[in-house]
Amino acid sequence: MRRWRRWIRCPTPGGPTIGVLLSNLGTPDGTDYWSVRRYLAEFLSDRRVIEAPRLLWFFILNALILTTRPQRKGKDYATIWSHDRNESPLKTITRSRAEQLQQSIRDGLLGDTRANVIVDWGMRYGNPSLKAAVERLVARGCERILFVPLYPQYSAATSATACDKLFEVLASMRRQPALRAATPYYDEDTYIEAIADSLDERLFGTGFEPDVIVASFHGMPLSTRIAGDPYYAQCHKTADLLRTRLRLPRERLIVTFQSRFGRAEWLKPYTDETIKALAANGARRIAVITPGFTADCLETIEEIGQENAQYFFDGGGEAFARIDCLNDSSRGMRVIEAVVRHELGGWI
Structure with missing residues (x-):
């Protein structure tokens, strides 16, 4: 790097x-x-x-x-x-x-x-x-x-x-x-450190240790990956570097993709389905980061912080933390x- x-x-x-x-x-x-x-x-x-x-x-x-x-x-x-x-x-x-x-x-x-x-x-x-x-x-x-x-x-x-x-x-x-x-700059030290430090600070303020951290990236149709778009690989590289920086095993920080629409298959796993499954399988505290977004927007504030948080609570979850983007x-x-x-x- x-x-x-x-x-x-x-x-x-x-x-x-x-x-x-x-x-x-x-x-x-x-x-x-x-x-x-x-x-x-x-x-x-x-x-x-x-x-x-x-x-x-x-x-x-x-x-x-x-x-x-x-x-x-x-x-x-x-x-x-x-x-x-x-x-x-x-x-x-x-x-x-x-x-x-x-x-x-x-x-x-x-x-x-x-x-x-x-x-x-x-x-x-x-x-x-x-x-x-x-x-x-x-x-x-x-x-x-x-x-x-x-x-x-x-x-x-x-x-x-x-x-x-x-x-x-x-x-x-x-x-x-x-x-x-x-x-x-998906693999640059300054970016990875900023995401990791922001996550640490936010979780310290919530007072709970998440069972799972979900790294939710914006979704793309699966066809784009098949056509050669590097986005999927770069998202996973970012997550790999975050795990290393945070010293977390793979199962504690997972990658998902959000914001799909239409009937075509998109990059998986889907964020909403994953969050529902986490609650159904006994996870009670989760945090969601959105490392593909540099600024909070509809997809992070409403879709993650409201819609997906509700999915988690409806499934029996007890604590949900949406980690702000790096913003300004x-x-x-x-x-x-x-x-x-x-x-x-x-x-x-």
Whole structure:
């Protein structure tokens, strides 16, 4: 594994203006039917996300899914929505990360460099868009852009489609900035340590020792793994490193996959079925971590913290701890800072 704990050498005065663009999946603009429908239409029309025959999927999406699903998902979003900011936690956290990263750079994160580094952020789906973010960076003189999709594990449906969208934006520009995309960091020491320390701290606060720790990653159709997507293997590598770091046997920290929909087979074991089975088989205290998510969102707060917690309690479970994502905590920021520091090493 690479080690990030190093400083970037000092460049000569008058260095380049470099943009750092953080990207997350996205969020609807509101919880109402039309806001959620617009978001889902963009998300579920992505060929990287839904690898199905286009004509068939067009009918299913428009005639079935977009007529009913927006209302249901809108109600789910309403349970986690920030009414003060009128936005989802994912947007709040991603903005905060960009602001904190910019301050860290001003405070010397990159060493004594004369390069001007500007941080911005955008979403693959919804607002603020990647297009708007790139336009802002270029308008501020950025000749180079480091693109950082906030996904520890690589998947065509996450990292690749984010890059696709950015390439689409650049394709419309006559004078393009140079582009570099950050590599996945699923096995990096800083990331593994941050997840493990966050888990230790949270469990210390709960006052109970879990019988099992469930590492729940976002699900993908099984067909993506068969087609060669490395996501499944990278998720298991993350879990293996966490077990080593926490000194746990395999049966005490297990891997599952959540958020499936449709009738096709997805990566197994499924989170909801596993949690029900744990309760049925006598587990009384469990903790759930979501190492594939860098920021809390609908899938972690509502799906894990509410829906799956209820499955566990209904089955006889007594204690359930949902471990927060790293979010914009000091640990979370150290991970992103390490990624940026490493990737910018060859540029400044």
